[in-house]
Amino acid sequence: MxxxxxxxxxxxxxxxxxAAGACTPRQIASACKxxxxxxxxxxxxxxxxxRGSCPRRQLADQGGQPLAAELPEAA
Structure with missing residues (x-):
């Protein structure tokens, strides 16, 4: 469609x-007009x-910090 x-x-x-990393309408516009x-x-x-489909946007929404659930567990 x-x-x-x-x-x-x-x-x-x-x-x-x-999927290639365009997270905003402006980035989509840059990619394909x-x-x-x-x-x-x-x-x-x-x-x-x-909302939230972009990892970079999720980090921005969190103030740049990953959620504790996203941090690798210490071995």
Whole structure:
């Protein structure tokens, strides 16, 4: 299904860019131009990215510190 009609970007492409590390609509736009013309797809891109789907965003939400559950256990 197309997310961005202006540039012919699909949901699968957005998910692929997200899996490669694009965590924000701006980073998706840098990767494939989606959201840079009419802007009608930006909310859909935001929904596809979802809150917390990016490890870097999770660290930012936590103030840059990993959760105790994410720390490796001392041996």
């Amino acid at each position: 197309f997310v961005c009609s202006c540039f012919g970007v699909t949901e699968e492409q957005v998910r692929g860019h997200a 989606a959201g840079t013309d009419c802007g009608g797809c930006v909310r859909r891109i935001q929904a596809l990215l979802g």
